[in-house]
Amino acid sequence: xxxxxxxxxxxxxxxxxxxxxxxxxxxxxxxxxxxxxxxxxxxxxxxxxxxxxxxxxxxxxxxxxxxxxxxxxxxxxxxxxxxxxxxxxxxxxxxxxxxxxxxxxxxxxxxxxxxxxxxxxxxxxxxxxxxxxxxxxxxxxxxxxxxxxxxxxxxxxxxxxxxxxxxxxxxxxxxxxxxxxxxxxxxxxxxxxxxxxxxxxxxxxxxxxxxxxxxxxxxxxxxxxxxxxxxxxxxxxxxxxxxxxxxxxxxxxxxxxxxxxxxxxxxxxxxxxxxxxxxxxxxxxxxxxxxxxxxxxxxxxxxxxxxxxxxxxxxxxxxxxxxxxxxxxxxxxxxxxxxxxxxxxxxxxxxxxxxxxxxxxxxxxxxxxxxxxxxxxxxxxxxxxxxxxxxxxxxxxxxxxxxxxxxxxxxxxxxxxxxxxxxxxxxxxxxxxxxxxxxxxxxxxxxxxxxxxxxxxxxxxxxxxxxxxxxxxxxxxxxxxxx
Numbered sequence: 001x002x003x004x005x006x007x008x009x010x011x012x013x014x015x016x017x018x019x020x021x022x023x024x025x026x027x028x029x030x031x032x033x034x035x036x037x038x039x040x041x042x043x044x045x046x047x048x049x050x051x052x053x054x055x056x057x058x059x060x061x062x063x064x065x066x067x068x069x070x071x072x073x074x075x076x077x078x079x080x081x082x083x084x085x086x087x088x089x090x091x092x093x094x095x096x097x098x099x100x101x102x103x104x105x106x107x108x109x110x111x112x113x114x115x116x117x118x119x120x121x122x123x124x125x126x127x128x129x130x131x132x133x134x135x136x137x138x139x140x141x142x143x144x145x146x147x148x149x150x151x152x153x154x155x156x157x158x159x160x161x162x163x164x165x166x167x168x169x170x171x172x173x174x175x176x177x178x179x180x181x182x183x184x185x186x187x188x189x190x191x192x193x194x195x196x197x198x199x200x201x202x203x204x205x206x207x208x209x210x211x212x213x214x215x216x217x218x219x220x221x222x223x224x225x226x227x228x229x230x231x232x233x234x235x236x237x238x239x240x241x242x243x244x245x246x247x248x249x250x251x252x253x254x255x256x257x258x259x260x261x262x263x264x265x266x267x268x269x270x271x272x273x274x275x276x277x278x279x280x281x282x283x284x285x286x287x288x289x290x291x292x293x294x295x296x297x298x299x300x301x302x303x304x305x306x307x308x309x310x311x312x313x314x315x316x317x318x319x320x321x322x323x324x325x326x327x328x329x330x331x332x333x334x335x336x337x338x339x340x341x342x343x344x345x346x347x348x349x350x351x352x353x354x355x356x357x358x359x360x361x362x363x364x365x366x367x368x369x370x371x372x373x374x375x376x377x378x379x380x381x382x383x384x385x386x387x388x389x390x391x392x393x394x395x396x397x398x399x400x401x402x403x404x405x406x407x408x409x410x411x412x413x414x415x416x417x418x419x420x421x422x423x424x425x426x427x428x429x430x431x432x433x434x435x436x437x438x439x440x441x442x443x444x445x446x447x448x449x450x451x452x453x454x455x456x457x458x459x460x461x462x463x464x465x466x467x468x469x470x471x472x473x474x475x476x477x478x479x480x481x482x483x
Contacts, residue, residue, distance in 0.1 A: 001105065002108075006070040006074050007074070009070075009124055010070045010127045013127050014066070015056065015058040015062035015129055016129065017058060017129055024036050024131070025129065029340070030236035030239075032172060033170055034134070039129070043059075043061045046060065046064070065129070069127070069133040069134060072126075073108070073137045076108060077140075080144060081103070083144050084103070084437075084476065088476070099479075100475065100476055103476075104472050107468035107471055108140065111464055111467050111468045115464070119460065121461075135168055135171045135175055138171070139178065139444075139466075142161065142165065142168060145157060146181070147437055147440055149161050150185060150436055162208050165209075177444070179213065180447050181440070184447065185443060187202065190205070217233060230340055230344070235347035236350075238355075241358065243317045243456075244314075245357040246273065247284055249357055253357060254268075256356050257353075257356065264333055266349075272325050276325065282316055283313070286309070287305070287310065288302060289301045289304070289305035290306050290375075295371075297371075297374075298382055303375070303379035304383065306375070307382075310376060310379075310380065311459065314457040322350065329349065330345050330346050361373050377453065380457065382453075383453065384449035384458035384463055385405070385446075386401045387463045388466060389401050389405070408438070412439075412442075415438075418431060418480075434477055438476070438477050442473070445466040448462075448465060
């Protein structure tokens with residue numbers, strides 16, 4: 001079934017070209033290494049064998065990429081369903097175990113269907129030329145392997161989690177959340193729940209996470225060294241955070257950059273950026289839902305409207321203003337730099353702007369004067385939680401999403417109580433398995449929501465990684481509780 005579904009839609013739609021697709025195909029300096037290399041490898045094979053032509057208006061090699069991406073989604077869906085079915089078969093009858101297995105498969109197909117047939121984008125990520133095409137199914141596989149690791153602590157399970165974490169984060173840096181999820185779950189399980197050799201296992205986990213971070217950075221640097229002759233990581237890591245702090249910045253913040261050593265007229269650059277944002281009404285002062293100004297919070301204002309204004313402003317601030325102004329600044333003040341070095345210098349300047357403004361924002365918060373950025377943060381995190389299980393529009397979905405979280409937590413608590421007081425024979429082990437799965441699914445959503453909400457604007461393609469896992473875990477918990 002998933003094979004027919006994913007491949008069938010891929011053949012029907014062909015490759016879906018998105019706003020960011022060109023930057024992956026061109027191996028832009030701002031992109032992580034794996035996905036551009038994936039596309040480049042397929043392109044090279046087609047060139048070597050002189051395959052040409054187009055499919056649905058796109059080069060045929062992109063259609064080959066879409067088929068491979070779709071097969072990965074088929075595997076992830078099958079793997080999830082098969083795993084849940086195997087666990088359930090230990091205590092449910094064949095029919096019940098098969099039901100949960102099919103629920104696992106259809107949980108992923110349902111999310112894909114929503115994106116194709118209900119959402120505005122009108123396409124599935126499996127057929128899109130973007131990092132989510134690989135990152136989303138690999139996150140599902142990562143969650144399965146992490147579940148295996150916490151169920152049975154084996155070296156092979158540990159290695160699989162380690163390798164997958166490196167691979168996913170090298171596809172998309174947002175997926176460093178995998179390392180946070182791994183570390184957080186290990187902290188809870190090894191130090192509070194399963195204390196047998198817990199400290200030893202947690203120490204090994206921390207070492208593995210540090211090694212994974214070093215590997216991710218090393219792969220990035222080696223890729224850029226081979227491609228650009230510069231042993232550096234990709235640029236653009238500060239752009240998301242800079243867009244956020246600029247959204248709540250003030251004109252007087254230019255004083256932070258006066259006489260900045262090594263960067264003449266940096267205060268003028270900031271003023272130029274701020275004025276451009278202000279002229280286009282891209283900062284929070286122009287946001288609906290901010291009528292109460294410093295008194296606004298998620299309880300007394302239309303936080304969803306403010307978050308939507310922030311989302312609409314985000315890319316305009318980052319690409320149409322910051323990038324353009326910084327390019328002009330580098331060309332004017334560092335005219336001898338060539339393309340690659342000029343990009344690095346621009347990235348360095350963005351980092352200075354971001355870190356300085358962020359530090360000042362924290363100082364304002366300590367003084368009780370940073371309510372605007374707190375409002376933006378809490379509203380974005382709330383929005384991230386909402387669109388992780390539903391959508392922000394129409395607004396009726398907001399209370400529905402919070403109801404789903406309440407239902408999830410209620411089923412989790414009931415299953416926990418059932419596992420403690422109502423088990424017979426080996427039921428406890430299986431109920432604990434589903435408690436663990438639910439814990440990982442919810443933790444993944446929570447970590448992704450906080451990280452994404454604090455750094456970049458939440459949108460469905462950043463947040464739907466755990467949607468299918470959430471509803472599958474809810475289904476498993478409800479059925480296991482009734483057993």
